[in-house]
Amino acid sequence: MRSDYSGSGLHGSGFSDAELAARIAEGAGEILLGVRHGDLLSGRHLGDVGDTMAQAWIASVLARHRPADAVLSEEAADVGDRATAERVWIIDPLDGTRQFASGSDEWAVHVALTEGGKITHAAVSLPAKGRVFRSDTVETTTGPLSGRLATSRYASYEVSWVSRELKLNPIPIGSAGAKAMAVVTGEADAYVHAGGQYEWDNCAPVGVALAAGLHCSRLDGTPIVYNQPYPYMPDFVICRSELREDMLASLAEIW
Incomplete structure (x- = not known):
């Protein structure tokens, strides 16, 4: 998969927030592509497995690398005092489950960190298209309007x-x-x-x-x-x- 970022992004004893967001988006995408492997699963079963596996992996990564941060995810229960936390990761492990399950390439993985209600870092992976976009390195959108x-x-x-x-x-x-x-x-x-x-x-x-x-x-x-x-x-x-x-x-x- 080609990522729209370069460099290790390492600092101190771990990953920066920006690098972690990008690596999670890309890694979950790789897992989801693996779930699709060989057309062994299809339809709703494929979508359910994809949602579950991507969520489990992302949750484990965040628990290891940002244990003090709160998380809001489509595929996990919204519990505790998440809304009062300063730092909150907002995640969609598989955006477009229907497209994923039908064989389309128009699905994504969303990973964002918010602080005080504002987005500080974000990454969107389009795994089937081999792309990862991240907020700290994305190029400014220019050129003629497409209409x-x-x-x-x-x-x-x-x-x-x-x-x-x-x-x-x-x-x-x-x-x-x-x-x-x-x-x-x-x-x-x-x-x-x-x-x-x-x-x-x-x-x-x-x-x-x-x-x-x-x-x-x-x-x-x-x-x-x-x-x-x-x-x-x-x-x-x-x-x-x-x-x-x-x-x-x-x-x-x-x-």
């Missing part, structure tokens, strides 16, 4: 509205991480979501997108704050900075 909008299989009213108003051609892409990284790489200009997600669905993608110079906010333009007591994230937008004003003005007409 494309990353969408889910079934577009919401908000997505359809933005597509029409800003003349963006919708392109269906699988998981949330895959959609967000399409904006980071310039394949798409925006990703608008209004159908409800949880923090683990978008925390790491937003962290990488912000580091790439993209605009990220709630649909009403307010900042995204993580590590909430109830980690539901109903809406957000990721878009090229050039589109920020037009995007938010368009959304303000319906949101």
Whole structure:
């Protein structure tokens, strides 16, 4: 797998937070590719095994390397006083389980560290595409606009509205991480979501997108704050900075 980072990232007696996030995202991706090996599993069974194995490995790594930090993960119970902790890792061991189980390459691993509700380090792995993006080394998204909008299989009213108003051609892409990284790489200009997600669905993608110079906010333009007591994230937008004003003005007409 080709990682979009270089160097060992070692400091002191262990890994830096940035390096640890990237290594976890890449390592979990390798495990998930192994789960797919030989087409020995398929469908829901494949997805369940992938979720379970990636979660177990990530939990063990964080317990060893950051035992004092709290963790919020899609595949683990949200217990204790996580919402009052200063440092919280927000994890999605397998973003896009349906895509993973169906043989698609549009799934991801999300790893982010938040401090005081803000993302400090993030990594998104697209294992089937052999890529790992990390917030401390990702390149700024530049170049001409693509005229494309990353969408889910079934577009919401908000997505359809933005597509029409800003003349963006919708392109269906699988998981949330895959959609967000399409904006980071310039394949798409925006990703608008209004159908409800949880923090683990978008925390790491937003962290990488912000580091790439993209605009990220709630649909009403307010900042995204993580590590909430109830980690539901109903809406957000990721878009090229050039589109920020037009995007938010368009959304303000319906949101």
